[in-house]
């Protein structure tokens with residue numbers, strides 16, 4: 582585990598030999614970002630490597646969701662870079678970022694309740710001009726729960742089913758990176774377990790995942806690497822086991 586707070590200005594380089602892969606698909610380097618005049622991210626650096634699930638954890642207000650919004654172009658970095666496959670995409674419009682290959686599943690309002698499942702998926706593919714039926718067919722095969730209900734209004738789905746639809750909607754563009762904000766928020770424990778399995782199923786479709794999660798044990802439990810954020814910057818990063826077993830990290834940031 583690297584203690585980023587004690588590290589050098591370069592932030593969190595993937596120096597730990599335990600990290601799987603070394604091919605970053607998404608890198609934030611020394612990023613400052615925020616809302617209006619309010620700075621939230623402060624010299625934040627992190628990587629998502631090909632094939633990984635990476636989990637961002639930390640206290641309320643640490644800036645976790647702000648990382649995803651900055652990576653997805655909803656906020657323009659004030660300083661630093663956001664690179665996708667080595668190309669600077671900082672501040673690019675979200676609709677262009679989607680075309681580049683990054684999807685985003687926000688925490689709330691992530692499906693259109695008044696549209697059917699099928700319509701939600703077709704909306705997710707408006708920027709595609711080929712193979713839409715084939716791609717949606719593959720998603721129905723992968724997630725039978727939405728296949729069974731394709732003509733139903735999305736508002737009739739349970740919380741867990743909605744989350745699956747939100748993932749599938751983002752996957753219509755076949756992203757190689759998916760940003761997911763608190764997939765288990767508001768779900769009963771059993772349902773949350775199912776949703777974490779679905780996150781792994783998405784990852785199995787060759788999609789690297791950068792996920793924010795309040796449920797630290799479960800979020801880190803399915804992840805390859807974790808970053809602990811506080812006050813807009815990375816305090817620690819490491820393997821999930823290392824973070825969960827570190828007394829200081831656990832006491833200070835992970836609720837003991």
Ligand SMILES: Nc1ncnc2c1ncn2[C@@H]1O[C@H](COP(=O)(O)OP(=O)(O)OP(=O)(O)O)[C@@H](O)[C@H]1O
Nearest residue numbers: 616619621639640641642643644645646647648793
């Ligand atoms: N749209 C906004 N306008 C102004 N400030 C905002 C906005 N959204 C978030 N903030 C502020 O930015 C800071 C970081 O918020 P963010 O949602 O990124 O934190 P978080 O780590 O995801 O926290 P939580 O776990 O509570 O969602 C907080 O102080 C929050 O009040």
